[in-house]
Amino acid sequence: MSTADVTIATAPVKKRKRKKTFFTLLLSNRLAVIGLFFIVVWTLLAVVAPWIAPHSPTDTDTVSKLQGPTIQHWLGTDNYGRDILSRILYGARISIWTGLIGVGISFIIGVPLGAIAAFYGGKLGNFIMRCMDVLLAFPSLILAMAIAASLGPGLISAMIAVGIVGIPEFARLMYGQTITLKEKEFVEASKAIGVKDSTIMFRHIFPNALGPILVHATLGMGFAILVASSLSFLGLGIQPPTPEWGAMISEGREYIITGEWWLVTFPGLAIATSILGFNLLGDGLRDVLDPRLRSSK
Amino acid sequence: MSTLLQVTNLKKHFPVTKGFFQKQVGAVKSVDGISFEMQEGKTLGIVGESGCGKSTTGRALLRILEPTEGEVVFDGVNIGKLTKDELRSFRTNMQMIFQDPYASLNPRWTVQQVLEEPLLTHGKNSKETIKQRVTELMELVGLSPQQAGRFPHEFSGGQRQRIGIARAIALNPKFIVCDEPVSALDVSIQAQVLNLMKDLQQKFSLTYLFISHDLSVVKFISDRVGVMYLGKLVELAPTDEVFAEPLHPYTKALISAVPVPDPEAKREQIVLSGDVPSALNPPKGCAFHTRCPVAMDVCKSVVPKWQEVSTGRQIACHLYE
Numbered sequence: 001m002s003t004a005d006v007t008i009a010t011a012p013v014k015k016r017k018r019k020k021t022f023f024t025l026l027l028s029n030r031l032a033v034i035g036l037f038f039i040v041v042w043t044l045l046a047v048v049a050p051w052i053a054p055h056s057p058t059d060t061d062t063v064s065k066l067q068g069p070t071i072q073h074w075l076g077t078d079n080y081g082r083d084i085l086s087r088i089l090y091g092a093r094i095s096i097w098t099g100l101i102g103v104g105i106s107f108i109i110g111v112p113l114g115a116i117a118a119f120y121g122g123k124l125g126n127f128i129m130r131c132m133d134v135l136l137a138f139p140s141l142i143l144a145m146a147i148a149a150s151l152g153p154g155l156i157s158a159m160i161a162v163g164i165v166g167i168p169e170f171a172r173l174m175y176g177q178t179i180t181l182k183e184k185e186f187v188e189a190s191k192a193i194g195v196k197d198s199t200i201m202f203r204h205i206f207p208n209a210l211g212p213i214l215v216h217a218t219l220g221m222g223f224a225i226l227v228a229s230s231l232s233f234l235g236l237g238i239q240p241p242t243p244e245w246g247a248m249i250s251e252g253r254e255y256i257i258t259g260e261w262w263l264v265t266f267p268g269l270a271i272a273t274s275i276l277g278f279n280l281l282g283d284g285l286r287d288v289l290d291p292r293l294r295s296s297k
Numbered sequence: 298m299s300t301l302l303q304v305t306n307l308k309k310h311f312p313v314t315k316g317f318f319q320k321q322v323g324a325v326k327s328v329d330g331i332s333f334e335m336q337e338g339k340t341l342g343i344v345g346e347s348g349c350g351k352s353t354t355g356r357a358l359l360r361i362l363e364p365t366e367g368e369v370v371f372d373g374v375n376i377g378k379l380t381k382d383e384l385r386s387f388r389t390n391m392q393m394i395f396q397d398p399y400a401s402l403n404p405r406w407t408v409q410q411v412l413e414e415p416l417l418t419h420g421k422n423s424k425e426t427i428k429q430r431v432t433e434l435m436e437l438v439g440l441s442p443q444q445a446g447r448f449p450h451e452f453s454g455g456q457r458q459r460i461g462i463a464r465a466i467a468l469n470p471k472f473i474v475c476d477e478p479v480s481a482l483d484v485s486i487q488a489q490v491l492n493l494m495k496d497l498q499q500k501f502s503l504t505y506l507f508i509s510h511d512l513s514v515v516k517f518i519s520d521r522v523g524v525m526y527l528g529k530l531v532e533l534a535p536t537d538e539v540f541a542e543p544l545h546p547y548t549k550a551l552i553s554a555v556p557v558p559d560p561e562a563k564r565e566q567i568v569l570s571g572d573v574p575s576a577l578n579p580p581k582g583c584a585f586h587t588r589c590p591v592a593m594d595v596c597k598s599v600v601p602k603w604q605e606v607s608t609g610r611q612i613a614c615h616l617y618e
Contacts, residue, residue, distance in 0.1 A: 126319065185401035189464065191361050193415045194388035207405050291405055291448040 025288045032284020038277025042270075046092035055083035057090040057243045066260050076262035078252060080241075084262060087243035088270050094238060095225050095245040096274060098159055102224035103217050105163025110170025111213060115201055117171070118178035129175060132168040140165045144227050148236040158237035162224045173216055177209035211286040218282030222275035245271050301472060301504050302335040302358070307367035309350070309357045313577065325576045327353040329528035330367070332603060333611075337471070340498065340505040342519030342536070344512060344551065346573055350528040351508045352396075355474040358506065359391055360384060371472065389419050392465040396477040398457035402449040408435070408460055409445040415467040434463040438493060455486035459493065466497060472504045479514060491518055512555045516540055521609070524548045527584040528576055530603065534610040544606065545614050546589050583615065591616065 026032050045052070054074070061081035069076045075084040113132070117125035135143065144161040151157035181187060182205065190200050229246010231237030238244045240251075245267040252263025310324035328350040335341050343351050356362040358369055360376055369376045371390065379387055395401035402411055412431045416422055422430070432442040438459040449457055458478060465473050475494070479487040495518065497503060509515050515522055516536060523533040524547065532545040543549045550567040557564060569588045574580050580587050586596035593615060601613045 123319065126317075130317075185395040185397055186403045188356070188361055189393065189395060189401055189461075190414065192359055192388060192391075192393045193418055193464075193468070194385040195414065195418050196385075204403055208403070289405075292450050 022288065026284065029284040029288055031280045032288065035277045035280025035282070035284055038273050039281060042092050042096060042274045042277065045089055046096060049086075049089040049093060053083075053086035053089045055086045057082065057086045058241045066255065066263075068260075068262055075266045076260075078248070078263050079255065082241075084248075084266055087248060088245065088267055091243040091245045091248060091267065092270065092274070094155065094242065095228070095271070098155070098162065098228040098244075099221040099225045099274075099278075101159045102162030102228065103166060103220045105160065106166030106170050106220065106224075107213075107217055109163070110167040111174045111206075113167070114171035114174030114176075115178050115205065115209075118175045119182055119197070119201060119205070128171070132171045135164075135168040136172075141227060141230055144231060145234060145236055148231050153236050153239060155238050155242075158228045158231045161231065161236075162227050165227065166220055166224065169216065169220070170213065173213055174209060177212065178205055181205045181208050207289070210289060214282050214286050214289075215279075218275075218278040221278040222271070225271055225275070299337050300334050301337040301372055303368075303370040304334065304358065305332050305368045305370075306330050307332070307354065307357060307369065308365045309353050309362055310365045323577055326528050326579060327576055328357055328364075329576075329579070331525070331528075331530045333523060333530065333533055335472075335504055335506065336520075337504055338498070338502040339520040340507050340518055342507045342509060342515035342522040343525060344509060344515050344522060345525035346510065348573060348576065349525045350576070351510075351525055352476050354525070355393065355476050355506055355508050359388075359393060359474055361393070386419065389468040390470050391472040391474070392468065392470040393474045393476065394458075394461050394465045394478045397481050398454050398461060399449075399481075401461050402457055404449055407446050407448055408440075408452075411449075411460060412445075412463055412467055415464060419468060430467070434467055437466070437497070438463040453486075454482050455490060458482060458486075458490050462490075462493065462497070466501065466503075469501065470503070472506070474506045474508070476508045477510070478507075480509065480511060487514065494518065512551065524551065527573060527579055529584060529613065530611075531585065531614065532612045534612075538610060544610075544612050544617060546591055546616070547585050550590075583613075 026036075054072075059082065061077070063081065064073070064077055065079055065081035067073055067077045067081075073083050073085065075088065077083055078087070113128050117128035138146075144165045147161035147164055148157045151160060187200060187204050190204060195203075226246055228237055229244060229250060232239070232244055232247040233250035238247060240247065248267040249264050249271075252260070252267070255263045307328055308326070308330050309328040310326050312321045313323040313325060314320060315322045331354065333341070343354065345351050353362065357364040358376075360369075360379075364377060367377075371387075374387065376384070376387070409431055412434055413427055416427050416430055431445060435442045435445060440456060440459055440463070444452075449460070452460065458481075461478075478494070479490050482490060491514065494505070498505060505518070507515065507518055519536045521534065522536050522539045523530050524539070524545065525531070526547050532539065532543070532548045534544075539548060540552060543552045547569075550569050553565065553567045567590065569590075571588050574584070574587055580597075582598045583589070583592075583596040583601050586592040589596065595615050599615070601615050602618065603611060603613045604618070605611050606617050
């Protein structure tokens with residue numbers, strides 16, 4: 001074989017690894033694409049809500065209250081005669097944000113806490129994890145209520161409350177992952193090379209721990225939206241008449257029994273599809289980020 | 298021949314804690330006071346049963362685990378006295394090869410990234426030099442540099458171990474702790490990797506601490522052999538002497554257990570009774586007295602001294618005092 005042949009043969013191998021960027025990989029993963037589709041659609045709907053909503057989300061119309069789906073009101077009206085479609089579109093703005101920010105707070109605080117507790121262990125680790133146990137000991141809704149009540153009712157305090165409630169789960173998950181990973185020989189090898197602790201955490205432990213945490217984060221989105229809506233139901237979160245999916249469901253609950261199913265079904269579908277989107281994207285991300293699972297797709 | 302490494306009374310105890318306040322209730326004495334020295338360019342084999350402290354010794358030498366007590370002097374530098382930063386730059390002198398080729402490479406990193414890590418950590422090298430060095434390293438260990446973009450799971454066990462070796466020699470260390478580097482490999486691959494290690498040793502005059510439980514492997518690669526039992530060295534001697542004429546009763550039992558590839562050969566096998574006692578609560582006196590076929594009264598109460606019985610041959614046993 002001549003030298004020219006060798007270079008021709010090797011070039012594609014190197015290119016394949018580096019040029020296949022994160023996004024092309026993500027787009028070749030069917031689950032992730034479906035998930036991304038749901039998320040993009042909901043985000044777009046949330047952005048353009050004021051232009052495409054057929055009615056005001058808050059205007060009441062007692063004459064046409066509790067109407068089923070009609071040409072005028074595609075998804076029906078609620079007990080005050082408000083258009084459900086418009087409320088769902090406006091609600092997307094609030095619910096998706098609550099989910100994202102709530103989970104974001106839990107992730108940003110919980111993951112480093114768990115990692116530090118496991119990596120350094122000893123008294124510090126013990127202290128951090130026992131604090132997490134204290135948080136876990138409260139039923140999540142009670143804790144969220146206490147936090148939201150102390151911060152005063154409102155959207156921001158609901159997000160913070162939802163975020164704090166989720167911290168211990170992220171911390172525990174990361175703690176377990178880090179404990180197993182830090183004993184791995186490749187971490188010891190880095191220590192033997194003289195790599196700094198922080199670099200080991202960011203480059204070795206965090207990427208390898210990410211899979212389950214990402215899945216938990218996407219599942220947590222649904223939980224966050226539901227807790228936020230429970231808070232609004234109890235008067236501690238988003239204040240009526242602001243449209244919010246969870247609040248719409250809790251308000252519409254009592255009408256299921258009398259046959260007005262559209263009050264809960266459509267906001268329920270909205271929650272289900274948006275959360276499904278995040279879950280699928282999370283699964284896809286996990287597969288894409290792990291080179292061992294990449295080739296099988 | 299100069300002494301590269303001088304180890305004096307090295308101890309590593311793992312505390313056993315109990316309750317919320319982590320009160321210490323005992324200690325697992327994994328390594329309990331061992332002393333030896335290593336000559337530059339030579340290989341010292343460490344053998345012993347599972348749990349006798351072989352691997353802990355290797356890690357304590359490199360301060361991957363902080364030793365509880367004792368001194369490690371490397372080329373005139375007391376490693377135990379180095380500060381964190383000093384130690385970090387000193388690590389270029391000493392590296393480690395690991396047992397499990399599946400766990401010793403980050404599954405998310407390409408070979409290129411694995412071999413870059415030591416080069417990026419120490420010194421600011423240009424991208425070109427790093428790339429060149431990675432190519433050079435891969436060729437040195439018998440891998441094709443074209444495979445640099447691949448992930449560890451795309452290699453076989455033997456190839457992964459080669460990557461591990463390449464990483465260990467990347468910084469041109471003088472001393473490498475080899476923690477059972479071939480025990481996870483097929484016998485045919487073992488020979489290849491051992492030969493590679495021997496070649497590299499000659500090329501770069503490396504000093505190996507070779508930890509293994511496989512006596513035939515140790516016999517092949519070592520210049521001297523140390524036998525460990527329950528955290529202590531019981532015998533340390535040139536390889537030929539240990540295998541030809543073991544002195545310590547434990548060494549005798551170990552050597553007699555090596556399979557001989559001749560079905561006709563008659564040999565006397567010493568079978569030890571009982572299990573290795575717990576390192577949490579080791580026996581008084583000589584740690585081996587509970588299983589020793591020739592134990593005397595003195596063995597039960599007095600710890601045997603670590604002493605030289607002939608040139609280059611040290612032993613800890615009352616029989617030879």
